[in-house]
Amino acid sequence: MSGAQQAASWPDAAGRYGEFGGRYVAETLMAPLLELERGFASAMADPAFMEEVRRYLREHVGRPTTLTVAENLTRHLGGATIVLKREDLCHTGAHKINNTLGQCLLARRMGKRRIIAETGAGQHGVATATAAALLGFPCRVFMGRLDCERQAINVLRMKVLGAEVVPVDSGSRTLKDAINEAMRTWAAEVDDTFYCFGSAAGPHPYPWIVRTFQSVIGEEARAQCLERFGRLPEQVVACVGGGSNAIGLFHAFVPDAGVGLVGVEAGGHGIASLQHAATISAGSVGVLHGSRSYVLQDAWGQIQEAHSISAGLDYPGVGPEHAWLASTGRASYVSVDDEEALEAFHLVARTEGILTALETAHAFAHAIRLAPTLPKEALVLVGSSGRGDKDLNTIAARMEREA
Ligand SMILES: *Cc1c(COP(=O)(O)O)cnc(C)c1O
Numbered sequence: 001m002s003g004a005q006q007a008a009s010w011p012d013a014a015g016r017y018g019e020f021g022g023r024y025v026a027e028t029l030m031a032p033l034l035e036l037e038r039g040f041a042s043a044m045a046d047p048a049f050m051e052e053v054r055r056y057l058r059e060h061v062g063r064p065t066t067l068t069v070a071e072n073l074t075r076h077l078g079g080a081t082i083v084l085k086r087e088d089l090c091h092t093g094a095h096k097i098n099n100t101l102g103q104c105l106l107a108r109r110m111g112k113r114r115i116i117a118e119t120g121a122g123q124h125g126v127a128t129a130t131a132a133a134l135l136g137f138p139c140r141v142f143m144g145r146l147d148c149e150r151q152a153i154n155v156l157r158m159k160v161l162g163a164e165v166v167p168v169d170s171g172s173r174t175l176k177d178a179i180n181e182a183m184r185t186w187a188a189e190v191d192d193t194f195y196c197f198g199s200a201a202g203p204h205p206y207p208w209i210v211r212t213f214q215s216v217i218g219e220e221a222r223a224q225c226l227e228r229f230g231r232l233p234e235q236v237v238a239c240v241g242g243g244s245n246a247i248g249l250f251h252a253f254v255p256d257a258g259v260g261l262v263g264v265e266a267g268g269h270g271i272a273s274l275q276h277a278a279t280i281s282a283g284s285v286g287v288l289h290g291s292r293s294y295v296l297q298d299a300w301g302q303i304q305e306a307h308s309i310s311a312g313l314d315y316p317g318v319g320p321e322h323a324w325l326a327s328t329g330r331a332s333y334v335s336v337d338d339e340e341a342l343e344a345f346h347l348v349a350r351t352e353g354i355l356t357a358l359e360t361a362h363a364f365a366h367a368i369r370l371a372p373t374l375p376k377e378a379l380v381l382v383g384s385s386g387r388g389d390k391d392l393n394t395i396a397a398r399m400e401r402e403a
Contacts, residue, residue, distance in 0.1 A: 010321060011046075015204020018327060020271065023203040025290040028187040035190070037205040040109040042230065044212070044312035049109060055214065056101050060134060061091045065217075067224040072351040073368075080374035082367055083233065084354075084384040085221040087251060087253040094357065094386030095217060095245045096127035100196055102213030104131040107194035114189075115139045118182040120147055120175030121311030123390070124152025124198035129163035131196075139163040142182045144174040153390075172305055175315060179289050199242025200319035203290030207247075207319050210235035215246025221381060222252045229379060235260040235359035235370060240311050240385030241277070243319035245385040250331060258353040263331065264366045265323060266308030268361075278335040279318040280326050288317040294326075309394065310358035310385075336365040342398065344368055345388065352378045357386035358394065363364075 003250040010017040015037075015247075043049045057063040059382045066089060070082040087095040100117075100329060107115060115137045119125030125141040133141035141158055148155050163304040171177035179202070200210040218236075225233055236253055238246035240263040253259045267338050268276030276282065286295040290305060296304040296316040306316040325331035341358060342363035348356050356364060360383070367382045374380065388395075 008322065011204060011208050015208070017321045020291070020293050020323040020327075021204055021207060022292050023290055024287045024292065025183075025203050025265055026187070029183060029203070029290070032190040033203055033205065034342040035286065037044040040106060040205055040209050043109050044305050047376035048136065049105070053102055053105055053213070054334065055057050056096065056105065061097050061101065062089060064220045064224075065089050067221060067228060069160070069317040072354050073348065074258055076347070076351050077371040079372040079376065080234065080370065080380045081376070082371055083225070083379055083381050084382060086246060086384050087217060088354070088356065088360070088384050088387040091397035092130050093389065094123060094127070095214060095248060096124050096198070097130060098216060098248070099210050099213045099244060100124070100127040100131040102134050103194070103196040103204070103209065103401065104128070104137060104207075105237075106186060107137065107196070107285040108135055110194065112194035113137070113192040114123065115194050115196050116142070116182055116185055116339060118142045118175065118178040120144070120178065120196060120314060122147065123160065123312055123386070125163070125165070126154055126157045126161070127157040128196045129161035132163065133161045137151045140166055142166050142168050142185070144168050144178050146180070147175065150353075174305070175340065176289070176303060187265055197372050200244040200321060201242040201284045201289060201291055201293070201317055207291065207321055210244050211251060211321060214244050215243065217248040217383065218252035219249060221249060225381065232256055232259050233379035233381040235262060235378070236263045236381045236383075237264060237363050237367050237370070239264045239313060239385060240318060240322060241266075241315050241359060242317070243328070245383050247319060247321055249383040250325070254325075255331065261332070262280045262366060263333045264362045265333055265335045266310060266313035266341075266362055267335035268307040268309070270337050273334060275307040275402070276335065276337070277313050277315060278309045279316065280322060280333040281403040282334045285323075291320050293323040295319040309312060309341060310391070312357070312359040313362065334390070336362040340365045345395070354384070356384065357388045358391045360385045360388070
C-alpha cells in the first residue's frame, strides 16, 4: 500500500494511525469505549442508518453546503483562485452540527437515553444541545467555570435549548478539565448515557467516529470542485483545533497525491512566546485525553495551557490522524498568530461580505499568504468552518483598544 492509501484506511483494529491514537484510558472507560466501537461499526454497516444521517443533514443542517468562488478576495490577492467550502452556512453556524447530529442519532440507535458532552468555548455544547433537543434527549454539558464566565451567551443558548450546563472547578477550569469530568461521569453512568465528543481527538473510537461524520465536508467539496472546474484543487487549507473540520475536509482528498493538504494551527502570541496552540508545529509526542498524539507539555509531561484569540482552537492536543498525516508528510501544518488571523478576518469581511469565525480566519490567513505565490489557474480550497457573529465582542474590544 502507498502512504496515501494507508492513511485513507486508518485506523487499524487497535484504533491507531501509525504510532498515534490508541486508547490510553482508565479500566473503567474500556467497556464503554468498546461498546461504542461495536455500536458505531454496526451502524456504519447499516444502510438505513447512513440514509437517516443523510436525511437529517439535508433537512436540519442544510446540506449540501455551497462551494463559493471568492472572486473579490482572489482579485485582491492577484494569484490562485480561492474557493470556499461554506460550513458557516450550516444550521448553528459551523461544521460542529454534522458531528453532534451523527452522534446523537448513533445514541438513539444504541438505545441510550441521555446525552452528555464537554465544551470549551461553548460551540460544541450548543451543537450538542441542538441535536439533543431535536431528537428528544435530555442533555448535560460540562464546561470549565472560567469558560462559563467568558462565554455567557453560549451558556444561555444551551439552557434555552433545554440542556443543563455543569460548571467544572478542577484544574485550570477550562476545556481539558471539562473533558476529564465528562469522561468520569460517563464511566459512572454508561448504561444509559452517551458521551458526544467534540473533536477528532480523544480515545479510539472517537477520532474515527468524528472523522466519519465530518468527512461529508470533503466528499461534497471534492465532487463540487470536479463539477465546477473539471479538476481538483492544488491546495486544501483548513484550521486545526482538535482537528475535526480539517480531517473532515481532508479525508476525501488524502488519496489524491497531487492535492496539497495544509492544516493551520493557532500561533497565539507567537510560537516563541510559548502562548499558542500550535500543537503539531511546536509541541511534542505525548498522551492527552486517551490518545497518543502531539501535545503541549512541559519537560515533566505536564500539559500546558494553550492560547489563541479564537476559543475554538485553544486546545493543547490534536487528533491522532493529523499527527500521522504530519509525520508522513502527506499533510503539512503551519501556524498563524492572533494578529495575522485578525487581519484576515477584516479582509474577508470587506472583500467577500463574510464575517468569518476567528478560528476560520486562521485558515484564510494562510490562503492569503499562499494565493499570490501560485499561478492564476491554481485553485486553493479553504474550509470555511464557521461564521463569526460569536466573535464580535472580541473584535469590538480590539477595535476599541486600537482607536
Ligand atoms: C470548534 C471550531 C473549530 C475547531 O475545531 P476543530 O475540531 O479543529 O474543527 C474551527 N472552526 C470553528 C468555526 C469552530 O467552531
